[in-house]
Amino acid sequence: MGFLSVLSMAHKLVKERVSQGDTVVDATCGNGVDTLLLAELAGRRGAVYAFDIQAEALERTRDRLAGSSGGGVSAAEKAGAASSGAALHLVHASHADMAAHVAADAHGNVAAVMFNLGYLPGADQTVITTPDGTLAALDAALSLLRPGGIVTVVLYPGHPGGAEEADAVQQWAASLPQAAAQAVLYRMAQKAEAPYLMAIEKR
Numbered sequence: 001m002g003f004l005s006v007l008s009m010a011h012k013l014v015k016e017r018v019s020q021g022d023t024v025v026d027a028t029c030g031n032g033v034d035t036l037l038l039a040e041l042a043g044r045r046g047a048v049y050a051f052d053i054q055a056e057a058l059e060r061t062r063d064r065l066a067g068s069s070g071g072g073v074s075a076a077e078k079a080g081a082a083s084s085g086a087a088l089h090l091v092h093a094s095h096a097d098m099a100a101h102v103a104a105d106a107h108g109n110v111a112a113v114m115f116n117l118g119y120l121p122g123a124d125q126t127v128i129t130t131p132d133g134t135l136a137a138l139d140a141a142l143s144l145l146r147p148g149g150i151v152t153v154v155l156y157p158g159h160p161g162g163a164e165e166a167d168a169v170q171q172w173a174a175s176l177p178q179a180a181a182q183a184v185l186y187r188m189a190q191k192a193e194a195p196y197l198m199a200i201e202k203r
């Protein structure tokens, strides 16, 4: 049967914690796969903020949620996007600045923030997330979360710069006071270069 993939495990943890009407954040929207999940979970009364520094990623995400993309969008995804109706805020900015873009009345009440680090598949692979920006964004994400809210981070130690970023994220998580948050890893023990998941639940 095998274990859930890293991405499926991130989705499972988020699904268990997000309800209709919630405010949620995709910190690295890329192709919009996580944004679509978040929009479906938050529903008509919810709000989704999706960040990326590349206009192409925002375009791909817009297409996926509109159900208008030709490539790689399934019928089920189109139906989900069409029915979700969540207020979608596509933000062309670094996730390090997320607090400035999320509505003030949602601060401290965000249900989930999803990160999927690295580069946009099929685009310039030198445009990647970086330790400084990622750690600033993680701090912002934790402060935006409500108690019981979750941050998921998919880490890619296999590409240039990825291992350093993953180490920095692990050190950041290890230094969080246990009274503030609980951090866990989901990782293949025999493949050091495989992508892995960190999840942080705010207390």
Ligand SMILES: C[S@@+](CC[C@H](N)C(=O)[O-])C[C@H]1O[C@@H](n2cnc3c(N)ncnc32)[C@H](O)[C@@H]1O
Pocket: 027, 028, 029, 030, 031, 032, 033, 034, 035, 051, 052, 053, 054, 057, 093, 094, 095, 096, 115, 116, 117, 118, 119, 120, 121, 127, 128, 129, 130, 133
């Ligand atoms: C692996 S992709 C994300 C995949 C996406 N979650 C999906 O479902 O398709 C990583 C994305 O992070 C974006 N990125 C890099 N630096 C960023 C930053 N400082 N703020 C926001 N996004 C960033 C890249 O442009 C890229 O689109």
